[in-house]
Structures are given as structure tokens and as C-alpha cells.
Amino acid sequence: MTPPLLAIRGLRAAYGKIEALKGVDIEINAGEIVALIGANGAGKSTLMMTIFGKPRARAGRIEFDGDDITGVPTHQIARLRIAQSPEGRRIFPRMSVAENLQMGADVTECSEAERAAVLERVFALFPRLKERINQRGGTLSGGEQQMLAIGRALMSRPRLLMLDEPSLGLAPLIARQIFDAIRTLNRQDGLTVLIVEQNANHALKLAHRGYVMVNGLITLSGTGSELLQRPEIRAAYLEGGRRG
Amino acid sequence: MTASTLEKQPAPRASGAAFILKKATISALVALVLFSLMIGVRTEAGPQGGLIYWTRFGDLAAIVAAVFGGSIVVELLRQWWGPADRVRVVPPVVQNALSLAGRLLAPALLIFTFLVPVIFYDQRYILDLAILVLTYVMLGWGLNVVVGLAGLLDLGYVAFYAVGAYSYALLATNFGLSFWVCLPLAGILAAFWGVLLGFPVLRLRGDYLAIVTLAFGEIIRLVIINWQSLTGGPNGISGIPRPTLFGIPLTPGEDGLAARLGIEFSPTHRIVFLFYLILALALLTNWVTIRLRRLPIGRAWEALREDEVACRALGINTTTTKLTAFATGAMFGGFAGAFFATRQGFISPESFTFQESALVLAIVVLGGMGSQLGVALAALAMIGGFELFRGLDQYRMLVFGIAMVLLMIWRPRGLIGHRAPTVYLERNQAISSDLVKEGHG
Numbered sequence: 001m002t003p004p005l006l007a008i009r010g011l012r013a014a015y016g017k018i019e020a021l022k023g024v025d026i027e028i029n030a031g032e033i034v035a036l037i038g039a040n041g042a043g044k045s046t047l048m049m050t051i052f053g054k055p056r057a058r059a060g061r062i063e064f065d066g067d068d069i070t071g072v073p074t075h076q077i078a079r080l081r082i083a084q085s086p087e088g089r090r091i092f093p094r095m096s097v098a099e100n101l102q103m104g105a106d107v108t109e110c111s112e113a114e115r116a117a118v119l120e121r122v123f124a125l126f127p128r129l130k131e132r133i134n135q136r137g138g139t140l141s142g143g144e145q146q147m148l149a150i151g152r153a154l155m156s157r158p159r160l161l162m163l164d165e166p167s168l169g170l171a172p173l174i175a176r177q178i179f180d181a182i183r184t185l186n187r188q189d190g191l192t193v194l195i196v197e198q199n200a201n202h203a204l205k206l207a208h209r210g211y212v213m214v215n216g217l218i219t220l221s222g223t224g225s226e227l228l229q230r231p232e233i234r235a236a237y238l239e240g241g242r243r244g
Numbered sequence: 245m246t247a248s249t250l251e252k253q254p255a256p257r258a259s260g261a262a263f264i265l266k267k268a269t270i271s272a273l274v275a276l277v278l279f280s281l282m283i284g285v286r287t288e289a290g291p292q293g294g295l296i297y298w299t300r301f302g303d304l305a306a307i308v309a310a311v312f313g314g315s316i317v318v319e320l321l322r323q324w325w326g327p328a329d330r331v332r333v334v335p336p337v338v339q340n341a342l343s344l345a346g347r348l349l350a351p352a353l354l355i356f357t358f359l360v361p362v363i364f365y366d367q368r369y370i371l372d373l374a375i376l377v378l379t380y381v382m383l384g385w386g387l388n389v390v391v392g393l394a395g396l397l398d399l400g401y402v403a404f405y406a407v408g409a410y411s412y413a414l415l416a417t418n419f420g421l422s423f424w425v426c427l428p429l430a431g432i433l434a435a436f437w438g439v440l441l442g443f444p445v446l447r448l449r450g451d452y453l454a455i456v457t458l459a460f461g462e463i464i465r466l467v468i469i470n471w472q473s474l475t476g477g478p479n480g481i482s483g484i485p486r487p488t489l490f491g492i493p494l495t496p497g498e499d500g501l502a503a504r505l506g507i508e509f510s511p512t513h514r515i516v517f518l519f520y521l522i523l524a525l526a527l528l529t530n531w532v533t534i535r536l537r538r539l540p541i542g543r544a545w546e547a548l549r550e551d552e553v554a555c556r557a558l559g560i561n562t563t564t565t566k567l568t569a570f571a572t573g574a575m576f577g578g579f580a581g582a583f584f585a586t587r588q589g590f591i592s593p594e595s596f597t598f599q600e601s602a603l604v605l606a607i608v609v610l611g612g613m614g615s616q617l618g619v620a621l622a623a624l625a626m627i628g629g630f631e632l633f634r635g636l637d638q639y640r641m642l643v644f645g646i647a648m649v650l651l652m653i654w655r656p657r658g659l660i661g662h663r664a665p666t667v668y669l670e671r672n673q674a675i676s677s678d679l680v681k682e683g684h685g
Binding site: 052054073074075076077078079084085086090091092093094095096098099101102103104106107108134152153156 | 540543544546547549550551553554556557558559560561562663665666667
């Protein structure tokens with residue numbers, strides 16, 4: 001069996017005295033979509049940030065492709081071709097769409113031809129970005145900004161793409177377009193994706209496997225469809241606890 | 245999508261010639277009623293104590309006409325250049341003319357600047373003023389890297405100006421080094437101090453950064469005042485050597501430039517030389533900044549201004565990005581400082597007060613953060629305007645304050661608020677800043 005692309009073991013992280021991650025174990029195999037679901041404040045975003053070295057891990061180990069990256073400085077993580085689309089999109093509002101995309105490509109060394117190829121791929125996935133290529137990022141709609149954030153992350157030709165709440169604040173139709181694009185990326189390009197979501201239903205349908213996080217610990221894991229069937233998941237994340 | 249078509253429809257509002265004329269007529273009528281008694285009829289006590297009066301319909305007509313015309317002008321201005329959140333209804337002809345003028349403005353200004361010593365050769369005052377304006381243009385462009393591009397609010401920029409000036413003054417007076425050797429040294433020393441300031445403020449932003457940089461500027465000035473043995477304290481340093489044209493002094497002596505060229509010596513030669521020197525330095529600043537903006541480091545500065553968290557997620561080393569911004573800005577400040585020292589021949593701590601920092605920052609903000617042309621125009625308006633209104637004496641600052649307030653109402657992002665993108669894929673199109681609110685999606 002090949003080792004997982006990303007392996008996290010016993011990871012602990014804290015903001016001051018408040019421990020946000022209390023020993024998290026996660027594995028992501030190459031070519032998989034893995035969903036991480038959980039309520040607000042469960043530590044999902046912290047886990048993503050800790051992989052990027054901010055906040056630093058207090059204990060545990062993060063391995064990427066067999067190498068220990070636990071102590072690697074934040075700005076070097078992206079050079080390992082782990083890309084992140086942060087929560088709330090965080091595009092550069094006064095810069096044009098083209099510049100936003102270029103920012104994603106700046107960090108990793110790649111030839112002009114490779115860059116053009118990735119750009120074509122991003123435009124194929126999100127034709128709207130091509131239409132708006134010379135507009136300022138801030139003039140885009142929320143959905144387009146999310147497309148831009150994902151496109152920007154893709155520009156570094158990542159081996160692992162981490163998405164933090166890509167459906168945040170989007171209309172259901174636009175959210176579905178985003179999820180479709182992620183599925184396409186995974187099927188056609190073999191991209192490995194870690195997706196952090198509140199929208200458990202969508203995320204688990206999309207993902208091969210899922211993890212459920214509660215109070216800084218992984219409480220459940222399994223394939224996407226397995227988790228969708230679990231009564232406690234249905235009660236907690238899908239029906240809004242209306243039964244209880 | 246329906247949403248985008250909805251956004252494009254301007255809010256319906258009254259406009260057009262009929263509306264303007266109606267408004268002007270109403271204003272004129274009001275003026276007629278108001279002034280018919282105040283101006284139209286003049287009363288006075290007669291020689292016998294009785295009241296005599298006579299009419300002044302000519303004056304009345306003039307005033308009503310002025311109100312009518314003025315009302316049209318005001319309404320046109322209001323519709324074309326109203327406050328920033330208004331929908332503009334500038335006719336296409338005027339719009340095209342304006343955009344053409346905008347494109348030609350920078351080259352025209354540059355050519356005019358090159359010709360200033362030729363046109364005003366006999367007017368020493370204008371040449372001195374032009375040198376002063378160019379010094380501030382250069383300082384503005386230098387600070388623009390830190391404040392405009394990287395978004396780091398620096399209130400202590402004068403510190404680097406001082407470091408540059410004292411570096412040249414001390415190296416030249418103590419070791420006899422020439423200006424051309426000292427110029428890069430002054431830049432390097434200032435950049436070094438820029439990095440030194442950068443380290444403690446790496447984690448600060450906005451107000452907190454402003455306070456620390458403000459303090460840094462004061463520290464440098466106080467050290468200069470109190471380190472008497474080195475800097476001469478409040479007495480300053482005098483007898484700073486004048487610059488030479490690659491070793492040829494611009495003096496009346498035998499080996500001076502005039503004697504060598506076989507022309508008659510004139511003190512204006514030195515002024516003209518200084519003018520072209522600061523012009524070259526300023527253009528170097530501008531050229532380097534424009535080049536850097538197109539490189540990853542320049543893009544990283546601008547991205548840092550926009551969103552630091554996103555920068556980290558993209559793998560940008562925010563530490564080196566900030567430090568290079570501080571160092572680059574400081575280096576240009578140091579160059580300007582060395583020029584200042586060689587021009588004046590005498591420097592003292594009085595030239596490096598907080599007021600200078602504030603002035604340069606005002607130039608950058610008024611010009612439009614990040615806009616090279618805007619900064620140059622603002623420097624011209626601020627420094628040139630200061631001189632222009634010299635006749636107004638104590639009202640000068642008042643006029644200035646009002647002008648600044650009006651500018652911030654009408655153009656909150658500065659004279660030139662839009663930024664041109666540096667990455668083009670298809671057509672080139674600048675998007676007006678008015679369409680985007682700062683920091684929001």
C-alpha cells in the first residue's frame with residue numbers, strides 16, 4: 001500500500017491557552033476528496049491553518065508525501081505545492097482578476113508554457129473568470145470571487161488543494177457549480193482535495209471519505225455515503241437538530 | 245445574469261439642458277427678488293435730512309446674470325464631477341477629451357519639466373522652486389512604495405531623509421568622499437535603517453504601525469540633536485561640498501566647468517545642474533518603482549496591502565516582503581536626503597521635523613496611493629501651491645485646509661484614484677476606483 005499524501009498524527013494546536021486541536025489524526029490518500037465537517041468552533045479551520053504552520057503545532061506530526069512538514073515555515077508550505085483557498089475567499093479586491101491569478105502562480109517556479117496551460121484549465125473550469133479577466137477582484141460577485149479564490153489556488157499547480165468553506169454565503173445554484181468544478185478537477189486531473197465544510201450534505205456527497213470534528217477531536221470517520229447514513233450525523237448536521 | 249444587468253442601470257435622476265436651465269432660472273428669480281431692493285434701489289439721507297433714492301438696474305442685471313450663469317456652471321460641475329458615490333453623466337465628447345488629456349498629461353508634464361531650465365533660465369526663483377518640487381516628488385515616490393504599494397502607514401519617513409542627508413554630509417566633510425561615491429552609500433545606509441525599523445514593526449499594522457514609525461522619526465531627530473560630537477547637534481553641519489559633474493567642479497576657478505568649456509561662468513549653471521540631478525534621481529525612483537510593480541515582489545507588496553492572510557496562504561514570505569518595501573522606500577529617501585545636503589551645503593536637525601513626514605504623506609495620500617502621476621501632481625500642487633499663495637499670508641494655511649477637505653470629499657482616493665493593472669491577458673482596461681469600496685468584495 002502506498003503511504004498517504006497527507007498524514008496527520010496526534011496534532012495539537014492552541015491559541016494562547018485555548019486548545020483548538022486536541023490530538024487530531026487524519027489521512028488523505030492521493031486522488032481522494034476528503035471532507036472535514038463539524039459545527040462552528042470545532043477546529044476545522046484551525047486544522048487547515050496548522051497544516052500551513054500558523055498557529056504552530058504544539059504536538060504531533062504532519063507528513064506530506066512522506067516528509068515531515070510540521071516545523072516548516074508558512075511561506076514554504078506553498079512551495080511544496082499545497083494550495084489553500086482560505087475561508088471567506090480573501091481575494092485581492094483592488095487587483096484585477098488576471099493579477100489575482102498571477103499571484104497564485106508567482107510562488108512556485110514554472111515555465112511560461114506551464115503557466116499558460118494551468119490558466120487555460122482554470123478558464124475551462126470557470127469561464128466566468130475569463131470574461132472578467134481585466135476587472136478588479138472586488139467588482140466580482142460572491143460566487144465569482146469564490147471561483148477566483150479556487151482558480152488562484154490552482155495556479156500553483158497544487159498536489160493537494162485545501163478548500164475552507166467554499167460554499168460560504170453562496171446561493172445553492174452557485175455552490176453546486178463550485179462543487180461540480182471540484183469534482184471535475186478530481187476526476188479529470190486526479191487532484192487530491194481536502195474540503196472543510198459546514199454544508200455537510202453537499203460535502204459528504206462530493207467526498208470519497210469524510211471526517212467529523214467535534215471540539216478539536218475527530219469523532220467519526222468513514223466514506224461519504226456511510227457518514228450520510230449515520231443517524232447522529234443526520235440529526236446534528238443535516239436536519240439542524242430539529243428532531244431533538 | 246439578471247443581477248449584472250440590474251447593477252448597470254444608473255439611478256434615474258434629473259439631468260439635461262432643460263433641467264439645468266430651469267434650475268438656473270429659479271436661482272436667477274430668487275436673486276432678482278432678493279437683490280431688487282438691496283441693490284436695485286439705493287437710499288440715502290438727502291442734504292435736507294429727507295430720504296432720497298435712486299435706482300441701479302444695471303448692477304442688478306449684472307448680479308442676476310452672474311447668478312444665472314454661476315448656477316449653470318455649478319449644476320454642470322455637480323453632474324459631471326459630483327461626490328464619489330454619485331452616478332456621473334459626463335457627455336461622451338467631454339469624456340473622450342478628458343481621457344485623451346489624461347493620457348497626454350504625463351508625457352506633456354515630463355517634456356515641460358525637461359524644458360524648465362531653458363524656459364526659466366533667468367528666473368532663479370522659479371528654478372529653486374522647481375528643484376524643491378522635484379525633491380518632494382522624489383520623496384513622495386519613495387514613500388509611495390511603502391504607503392501606496394505595500395500599505396504600511398509610515399509617519400517617520402523623514403528619518404530616512406535625515407539619514408541620507410547626514411550620511412553624505414559626514415562622509416563628505418570627514419573623509420572627503422565625492423558626491424557620487426556618497427550617493428549610493430547614503431542610499432544603502434538609509435535602506436539599512438529601513439530594515440532596522442522594519443524588524444520590530446513586522447507584526448504591526450495600521451494605527452500601531454503609524455505610532456511606532458512616528459516615534460522612530462523622532463528618535464532619529466533627537467539622536468542627531470544630542471550626538472553633538474558627531475553631528476554638531478543643533479548647529480548642524482556646514483560646508484558640505486557641492487556636487488561635481490563627474491569630478492569637474494561647477495566653480496568660477498581655472499578648473500571649473502565653465503572655464504573648461506570656454507564659456508563665461510554663471511552661478512545659474514550649478515542650479516541647472518542641480519535641477520537635472522534631482523530630475524534624474526526622481527525619474528530613477530519612478531522607473532524602479534514601475535519596474536518593481538511588474539515583478540513578483542511588486543505584486544506581493546500590493547497583495548500585502550490588500551490581504552495579509554491571503555498572502556500567507558499563497559506562500560508569500562510576508563517578512564521579507566515588508567522588509568524590502570521598507571528598505572526600498574528608505575533607500576529613495578536616503579538618495580533624496582543626500583541631494584538635499586549637497587544642494588543646501590548646510591543641514592541641521594530643523595530640516596527633519598515631523599512636519600516633513602506629514603507633508604510627504606499628505607502628498608502621497610492626496611495624489612492617490614500607488615499612483616505615480618498622482619503623487620507628482622500632488623507634490624506640484626502642495627509645494628507649488630504653497631508658494632503661489634504666499635501673498636495670502638496667514639490665510640495660506642486656511643486656503644490649503646479648505647482645498648484638502650474639498651479634495652477628500654470629491655476624490656476620496658486622491659487625485660488619481662484608479663490603479664492600472666500590471667498583468668494583461670487580453671484587452672487593457674482600467675477600472676475606476678469609484679466602482680469598488682476599499683477592502684470589500
